[in-house]
Amino acid sequence: MNSVIKAASYVLMHTPDMIIHNGSTPATERIVAPDSEFLKKLPASIRSYDDVLAYAPNQTYIGNMTPAELGKIEQPWYDKKIDAKREGKFGEIMPEDEFILLMQICDVFDLVLLDKDFVAATKDKFAAGPAVTPEMAARVKEGHDAADIAKLVEKEHSEGLYFNGKLIGAVKRAHDIDINLSAHVIHENLVSKAGSVLALRHLVQNAGIDASEIQYVIDCSEEACGDVNQRGGGNFAKAAAEIAGLSNATGEDVRGFCAAPAHAMITAAALVKSGAYDCVAVTAGGATAKLGMNSKDHIKKGMPTLEDVLGGFAVLVVANDGVNPEINLNIVGRHTVGSGSSPQAVTSALVSNALEQNGLKITDIDKYAAEMQNPDLTKPAGAGDVPLANYKMIGALAVTRGEMEKPALATFPAERGMVGWAPTQGHIPSGVPYIGFCREEILAGKVKTAMIIGKGSLFLGRMTNLFDGVSFVIQANSGDSGASAVGEAEVKKLIAQAMKDFAMSLMGQEEK
Amino acid sequence: MDLESQKRILELTEQNGAENMLVILGSSEGESAGLSAETVTAGDPTYAGPLAGVSLGLRVYHICEAEIKDEIPSDLYEEQVGMMEMVMDVDSIAAEMQNIRSQHSKF
Structure with a gap:
């Protein structure tokens, strides 16, 4: 039986101070041009929490608007404010002060030290958050003197934590010499872990299950945790599961740059279909380095710095319940070592090859979701409208294969796709932002089949020049949970037929 | 343009001479192609990479240009x-x- 998608969650964390202090673009600029105009203009370009809430793509991410509704708003979107809500049906947009407290409760090695006034001012607000359990709130530790924190940052190589431009905490290095445990790495990893915890808590709520029902967690973010002897040793998954209260879960990390979420979804579906586990969560937190990644271009064009949120998501894959949309593992696209790197080779490998093997055409899939980056962020940076480019390529492949007439190419993106709404957090936009909406649209009968496509730039790791990607198809449930699919009488009939065929084959062999 | 690509283009130019270099781009749209072309001719407009302030003036074409x-x-x-x-x-x-x-x- 195919596994099904029982729930999905999507969370954003607004971290304006981390853009300045931890984003890779500002950090690089501080080294190469510390007096640059860009660094001077950056703080004023950063949006407030209220503006981040009122931003339509963010409201889409947490489920308060559909992609179709977003598509009706004229681009660009950053200069148009909509109804600002913290919570949506998929998750929430967490403010920075609460997120810093979430980082503190994710730290189990006393590496995060916060100012005592900051903790006192924030802990009740944190505890009242929509996904924070009493157990999580009870993990909050009391704060320290401001002078001690300043000393850690100035003299002990700690990474500063800031709120409203003020130093309110520090992440200590976990080893004096090992760079794999430096304050920078620990900060980056705790951010990723905290985002994953928040996504998992919303997932448990959205699924309406007890946290103890989740047996296995797969983390598909882009960070690595370990020490000098095992730099990517891993298991963000189990670390996050612990804080999120998933007491019966173990897990693993799946990596593959931006393609990792799609790899993780296929892995989860296979684990459930095989019977190894009945209830698997795929999860990821966000990446601090990508905050403000294109801020130079945004500022140059007089826009706010739009890469101001960390992203997170989680999806719950369970045994077939006869209702929820199925993951069809017969249709799995994969870009192989030998696939080739031209756009048509890549698109064929990810889209048409798997469909063709199942006797299907590109036009047999209702919706495609590949790289769902928000075009507001990418267009000013010269990267174009990424989702639109993907839809054009899939449509062009359908034309090349004779499955569609060329004039239909113009309407293909609107009919089979949608506008992008996800922050440019690498793995976060990679097909998976649609899974929540996809589940709802399939349950409502509006969509029957959807293909989720993950693509990854492996060459960034300098271990191979290859690109990567995988895809899978979500489809309406056949309505058959398998519990009583085949009656006893039918089983006996099938066995009798098999024995008869076997006997006939033996007789045939003797005659030879 | 990616900082590593800038570094490699600079090294290849130093080894082979600017007059022997031809850069072929594959960007999917005009603006990003233009930025890459500017980087290998006038220098890195973002002043972030090894070609910042380095005007190589290389021949540069896009793969879809007739030439x-x-x-x-x-x-x-x-x-x-x-x-x-x-x-x-x-x-x-x-x-x-x-x-x-x-x-x-x-x-």
Whole structure:
């Protein structure tokens, strides 16, 4: 039986101070041009929490608007404010002060030290958050003197934590010499872990299950945790599961740059279909380095710095319940070592090859979701409208294969796709932002089949020049949970037929 | 342009001489092609990479420009680039490339 998608969650964390202090673009600029105009203009370009809430793509991410509704708003979107809500049906947009407290409760090695006034001012607000359990709130530790924190940052190589431009905490290095445990790495990893915890808590709520029902967690973010002897040793998954209260879960990390979420979804579906586990969560937190990644271009064009949120998501894959949309593992696209790197080779490998093997055409899939980056962020940076480019390529492949007439190419993106709404957090936009909406649209009968496509730039790791990607198809449930699919009488009939065929084959062999 | 790509182009130019270099781009739209072209001719406009303030003035073309397309066997071009050509705004890319070359290319 195919596994099904029982729930999905999507969370954003607004971290304006981390853009300045931890984003890779500002950090690089501080080294190469510390007096640059860009660094001077950056703080004023950063949006407030209220503006981040009122931003339509963010409201889409947490489920308060559909992609179709977003598509009706004229681009660009950053200069148009909509109804600002913290919570949506998929998750929430967490403010920075609460997120810093979430980082503190994710730290189990006393590496995060916060100012005592900051903790006192924030802990009740944190505890009242929509996904924070009493157990999580009870993990909050009391704060320290401001002078001690300043000393850690100035003299002990700690990474500063800031709120409203003020130093309110520090992440200590976990080893004096090992760079794999430096304050920078620990900060980056705790951010990723905290985002994953928040996504998992919303997932448990959205699924309406007890946290103890989740047996296995797969983390598909882009960070690595370990020490000098095992730099990517891993298991963000189990670390996050612990804080999120998933007491019966173990897990693993799946990596593959931006393609990792799609790899993780296929892995989860296979684990459930095989019977190894009945209830698997795929999860990821966000990446601090990508905050403000294109801020130079945004500022140059007089826009706010739009890469101001960390992203997170989680999806719950369970045994077939006869209702929820199925993951069809017969249709799995994969870009192989030998696939080739031209756009048509890549698109064929990810889209048409798997469909063709199942006797299907590109036009047999209702919706495609590949790289769902928000075009507001990418267009000013010269990267174009990424989702639109993907839809054009899939449509062009359908034309090349004779499955569609060329004039239909113009309407293909609107009919089979949608506008992008996800922050440019690498793995976060990679097909998976649609899974929540996809589940709802399939349950409502509006969509029957959807293909989720993950693509990854492996060459960034300098271990191979290859690109990567995988895809899978979500489809309406056949309505058959398998519990009583085949009656006893039918089983006996099938066995009798098999024995008869076997006997006939033996007789045939003797005659030879 | 990616900092590592800038570094490699700079090294190749130092080894082979600017007059022997030809850079072929594959960006999917005019603006990003123009930025890359500017980087290998006038220098890195973002002042972030090894080509910041370094004007190599290299020959630079986009794969879909006629000067390059005509040099490639048509069946190979169709196999590797044909589908993308259907998707890209070739005229806008070619105009942007021509603009950068006329201003900054030394060859």
